Amino acid sequence: MTGTKTIGLLGKKLGMTQIFLADGTCVPVTIVQAGPCKVLQVKTAAAAELPEGHRTAANNRGKKGGKQPRPRQADGYYAVRLGFENKPARLCSKAELGDLKHAGLDHGMRFVKEFRLTAAPTQKPGDEVNVSVFDGVKFVDVTGVTKGRGWAGTIKRWSFSRQPTSHGNSLNHRTGGGLGRQHSISSGVPKGKRMAGHYGCEQVTVQRLEVVKTDTARNLVFLKGAVPGFTNGYLVLKKTIKNERLIENKPGLVVKNAAAKSMAKGK
Amino acid sequence: MNILRQLELEHMKATIPDFGIGDTVEVHYQIREGDKERVQVFSGSVISLQGSGTRRSVTVRRLVAGEGVERTFPLHSPRVTEISVRDRGIVRRAKLYYLRDREGKATRLKPNLGKLQAPRSGAGSGLTKPAAE
Numbered sequence: 001m002t003g004t005k006t007i008g009l010l011g012k013k014l015g016m017t018q019i020f021l022a023d024g025t026c027v028p029v030t031i032v033q034a035g036p037c038k039v040l041q042v043k044t045a046a047a048a049e050l051p052e053g054h055r056t057a058a059n060n061r062g063k064k065g066g067k068q069p070r071p072r073q074a075d076g077y078y079a080v081r082l083g084f085e086n087k088p089a090r091l092c093s094k095a096e097l098g099d100l101k102h103a104g105l106d107h108g109m110r111f112v113k114e115f116r117l118t119a120a121p122t123q124k125p126g127d128e129v130n131v132s133v134f135d136g137v138k139f140v141d142v143t144g145v146t147k148g149r150g151w152a153g154t155i156k157r158w159s160f161s162r163q164p165t166s167h168g169n170s171l172n173h174r175t176g177g178g179l180g181r182q183h184s185i186s187s188g189v190p191k192g193k194r195m196a197g198h199y200g201c202e203q204v205t206v207q208r209l210e211v212v213k214t215d216t217a218r219n220l221v222f223l224k225g226a227v228p229g230f231t232n233g234y235l236v237l238k239k240t241i242k243n244e245r246l247i248e249n250k251p252g253l254v255v256k257n258a259a260a261k262s263m264a265k266g267k
Numbered sequence: 268m269n270i271l272r273q274l275e276l277e278h279m280k281a282t283i284p285d286f287g288i289g290d291t292v293e294v295h296y297q298i299r300e301g302d303k304e305r306v307q308v309f310s311g312s313v314i315s316l317q318g319s320g321t322r323r324s325v326t327v328r329r330l331v332a333g334e335g336v337e338r339t340f341p342l343h344s345p346r347v348t349e350i351s352v353r354d355r356g357i358v359r360r361a362k363l364y365y366l367r368d369r370e371g372k373a374t375r376l377k378p379n380l381g382k383l384q385a386p387r388s389g390a391g392s393g394l395t396k397p398a399a400e
């Protein structure tokens with residue numbers, strides 16, 4: 001059901017507003033700066049697919065058999081690693097700079113992510129990827145880090161109901177209520193009992209957000225609905241894994257990543 | 268300029284007539300009846316302007332057969348085809364919600380005779396197009 005994995009984009013949330021379509025419908029949109037992204041690395045499934053000059057690694061100097069050129073290992077899968085937004089070299093570690101040299105860069109990248117692909121990528125290191133990869137894409141999945149809420153109670157964190165403010169209730173208005181079981185066979189607090197705790201600041205994917213409009217000149221995507229995180233927060237955009245035909249008229253789903261993974265496994 | 272504001276400007280109408288709270292306006296609004304489309308005119312006094320950018324909206328109140336009717340129009344909606352100003356009024360409030368408690372003659376607003384205050388509180392305000400455009 002997941003279908004082919006295609007390249008996505010890295011981006012940044014610019015904020016929300018609303019726009020009118022030609023027929024007068026008012027659409028709430030999140031405007032996302034999607035790309036341009038630099039291709040930092042291309043991963044291949046087999047060694048034979050490596051570019052001609054890259055099939056052998058440098059000699060292992062100072063090691064046993066160091067004079068012989070060593071065949072370079074392929075990565076075993078297809079992927080492209082993209083970088084978004086430049087980072088000045090003075091903020092980079094030497095390892096980072098050395099790595100990015102392969103893409104012909106002399107500075108760093110602030111946001112770097114890898115996209116796994118089902119087929120060999122057409123891009124080469126140093127290429128630029130822009131919003132045109134979403135040509136013809138109607139729905140995208142957006143991954144971001146939600147706003148941190150700190151230590152939150154059960155009402156905010158798990159949408160529990162509040163208890164009555166009066167009618168004899170005292171001091172138990174926003175408390176979570178009972179925790180355990182009182183049966184003789186299984187007493188104690190059930191595993192995974194929803195309680196107060198740290199909420200937010202976690203990776204969340206919003207699936208199937210409609211692409212209302214794209215702006216290729218400025219690399220902008222207008223998505224219907226909200227995306228996780230703050231304005232200026234980094235996002236990963238991918239063509240949706242949902243079957244577009246089946247989901248055409250269903251509202252957007254919010255799935256936490258762990259849940260999404262277990263769902264995917266179930267299929 | 269903030270990129271979001273810039274983008275909002277691009278989705279806004281180029282010109283919105285200059286009117287403010289207390290003015291009497293006619294709003295031409297496209298409505299759909301079955302397959303047909305026609306323009307309906309709603310006229311009354313402006314009792315509220317709110318929002319900025321593409322979200323700016325106007326609330327117009329009028330009396331229909333002794334019953335108060337209010338409609339809120341998004342100013343930048345393509346369905347609002349025209350807004351014309353019939354009368355200017357002098358008011359001392361930004362929101363004229365007090366008119367809801369009044370009936371008959373008490374709902375009259377003081378007319379602004381001859382003296383046009385320019386610019387008015389500005390229907391298009393909140394975000395204005397740069398002078399160059």
